[in-house]
Amino acid sequence: MNPARNTTLRGQRGFTLIEIMVVVVIIGVLGAIVVPQFMSRPDQAKVTAARTDILAISTSLEMYRLDNFNYPSTQQGLEALVKRPSGTPVPRNWSPQGYLKGLPVDPWGTPYQYLNPGVNSADGSYDLYSLGADGVSGGEGHAADIGNWGD
Numbered sequence: 122m123n124p125a126r127n128t129t130l131r132g133q134r135g136f137t138l139i140e141i142m143v144v145v146v147i148i149g150v151l152g153a154i155v156v157p158q159f160m161s162r163p164d165q166a167k168v169t170a171a172r173t174d175i176l177a178i179s180t181s182l183e184m185y186r187l188d189n190f191n192y193p194s195t196q197q198g199l200e201a202l203v204k205r206p207s208g209t210p211v212p213r214n215w216s217p218q219g220y221l222k223g224l225p226v227d228p229w230g231t232p233y234q235y236l237n238p239g240v241n242s243a244d245g246s247y248d249l250y251s252l253g254a255d256g257v258s259g260g261e262g263h264a265a266d267i268g269n270w271g272d
Contacts, residue, residue, distance in 0.1 A: 164254065164263040165263075166228075167228035167229065167254070167263070168228075168253075168263060168267060170228045171227050171228055171251045171253075171267045172267060174225050174227065174233065175249055175250070175251070175267065175268065175269055177225075178202070178221070178225070178233060178249055179249060179269050181202050181220040181221050182202070182220075182247065182249070184216075184220050185201065185202060185212075185215075188212070188214040188216055189210070189212040189215060190213065191210045192237050192246060192247050193206055193210075193235075193237065194208065194209065194210060194237055195235065195236055195237050198235050199221075199224055199232075199233060199235045199249075200224065202219060202220040202221040202224075203219050203220075203221050203223060203224055204219065227251035227252070227267075228251075229252075229253070229254055229256060231251065231252055231256050233249060233250065233251055234248070234249070234250050234252065235247065235248070235249055236248040239269075239270075241268055241270040242268075242269055242270045247269075248268055248269065248270065249269045250266050250267060250268030250269065250270075251266065251267045251268070252266055253265050253267055
């Protein structure tokens with residue numbers, strides 16, 4: 122028998138079943154305390170994503186207005202940012218590249234709503250909004266409408 126190998130085996134020690142169970146219980150207790158505090162974060166992240174989308178679409182609408190001297194009508198809708206719209210007002214200098222690559226949907230899978238002239242925006246130019254988590258106009262909390270008119 123090799124004495125060097127025998128010493129190495131005696132120096133190695135594994136975890137006992139009790140030590141492993143204690144660690145599992147500690148992880149379980151920490152999980153029970155921490156996880157509920159982060160459960161509302163996905164809804165909050167979706168609201169933030171919708172606000173960011175609204176800002177990006179609003180920027181595209183401003184570029185459209187600078188090129189064409191007005192915003193698209195409600196009938197032309199946000200589709201006017203993707204392909205040249207028909208109807209009035211006629212876009213005089215519509216960009217051949219468009220203003221958006223595609224029409225985004227809100228984080229809940231519903232198309233963003235557009236209304237021109239607006240009823241909620243501060244300047245009355247247009248309303249751009251998401252219907253929120255419930256997909257219905259109005260609501261409170263995460264189900265509230267999220268629009269370019271602010272909080």
